[in-house]
Amino acid sequence: MKIGIVRFPGSNCEVDVWEAWRVLGQEPKMLWHQETSVRGYDLIVLPGGFSYGDYLRTGAIARFSPIMEDVIHFAHEGGMVLGICNGFQILTECGLLPGALLRNKDLHFLCQPQYLRVERTDLAFTSLYQEGEVIQIPINHGEGNYSIDDAGLKELEENGQVVFRYVDKTGVENELGNPNGSRHNIAGIVNRTGNVLGMMPHPERVVEEIVGGTDGQRLLLSLVQAWERRMQYGA
Amino acid sequence: MLKAKVTVTLKKSILDPQGSAVEKALKSMGYKVDEVRIGKFMEVTLPEAARENATEMMHEICHKLLSNPVIEDYSFELEDKE
Numbered sequence: 001m002k003i004g005i006v007r008f009p010g011s012n013c014e015v016d017v018w019e020a021w022r023v024l025g026q027e028p029k030m031l032w033h034q035e036t037s038v039r040g041y042d043l044i045v046l047p048g049g050f051s052y053g054d055y056l057r058t059g060a061i062a063r064f065s066p067i068m069e070d071v072i073h074f075a076h077e078g079g080m081v082l083g084i085c086n087g088f089q090i091l092t093e094c095g096l097l098p099g100a101l102l103r104n105k106d107l108h109f110l111c112q113p114q115y116l117r118v119e120r121t122d123l124a125f126t127s128l129y130q131e132g133e134v135i136q137i138p139i140n141h142g143e144g145n146y147s148i149d150d151a152g153l154k155e156l157e158e159n160g161q162v163v164f165r166y167v168d169k170t171g172v173e174n175e176l177g178n179p180n181g182s183r184h185n186i187a188g189i190v191n192r193t194g195n196v197l198g199m200m201p202h203p204e205r206v207v208e209e210i211v212g213g214t215d216g217q218r219l220l221l222s223l224v225q226a227w228e229r230r231m232q233y234g235a
Numbered sequence: 236m237l238k239a240k241v242t243v244t245l246k247k248s249i250l251d252p253q254g255s256a257v258e259k260a261l262k263s264m265g266y267k268v269d270e271v272r273i274g275k276f277m278e279v280t281l282p283e284a285a286r287e288n289a290t291e292m293m294h295e296i297c298h299k300l301l302s303n304p305v306i307e308d309y310s311f312e313l314e315d316k317e
Contacts, residue, residue, distance in 0.1 A: 100306045148305075
């Protein structure tokens with residue numbers, strides 16, 4: 001599987017993502033933001049960090065870096081794109097995903113383990129999870145407060161585009177389980193066609209027991225499995 | 236030369252946690268204030284050659300990059316720069 005990880009100036013989770021894939025037996029490639037093509041890749045990952053120092057708005061400047069034009073094109077053609085944390089912010093800035101990520105409700109920068117509920121398992125990103133399963137994946141952000149207008153929120157929910165929701169330990173979405181003020185406890189969403197996923201939590205940080213958990217592993221492995229299936233049956 | 240003074244503010248419907256924190260601080264200092272909203276102010280200097288289409292170009296710049304239309308509103312004024 002050909003995996004490309006886009007490195008922007010200020011990205012700081014690209015090596016974690018790279019390492020996570022290697023742990024799972026893949027050989028991803030780093031892509032510099034000034035490259036102009038992502039042709040031939042099976043998956044593009046936009047990693048976390050502070051691209052362009054978060055200047056102006058998180059993800060706002062990265063969105064106009066040379067490689068993004070082709071990433072957008074790639075996504076529109078059905079290419080798989082995964083945006084984690086700052087990568088999610090970039091995906092909303094460039095319009096591949098709706099809404100925006102604002103400053104956390106209480107203004108604190110949050111770096112902590114977080115319970116999430118998996119809302120959809122019919123996606124290439126999540127097929128190895130159980131629907132309604134509660135998993136623990138760390139968050140690490142200052143701007144993760146998912147915001148969208150009422151009409152947009154209704155559309156997201158009606159189309160089942162919410163993939164991960166912040167919950168408490170028992171799997172209930174409540175204020176206690178919502179770390180940053182996100183509307184409807186939204187932690188991750190997918191586009192209508194199911195090929196672009198953005199999420200604030202960092203699955204790449206929990207792929208080995210030695211680093212504190214393995215709940216992120218199945219997200220990456222789901223993608224590999226979906227790719228293998230595609231190779232086998234063609235699509 | 237021309238100067239564009241751009242103001243970007245969060246839409247009314249969007250909560251502003253920074254503004255609320257500042258509002259609380261002002262209240263705790265004893266000031267009678269109702270609400271604080273925090274925005275951004277930017278100055279963009281344009282060459283003489285851009286004068287003719289300055290308004291149109293500034294709308295485009297504000298829409299594409301300086302503001303995020305999903306959460307923010309913008310306004311700008313153009314003035315001659317000495």
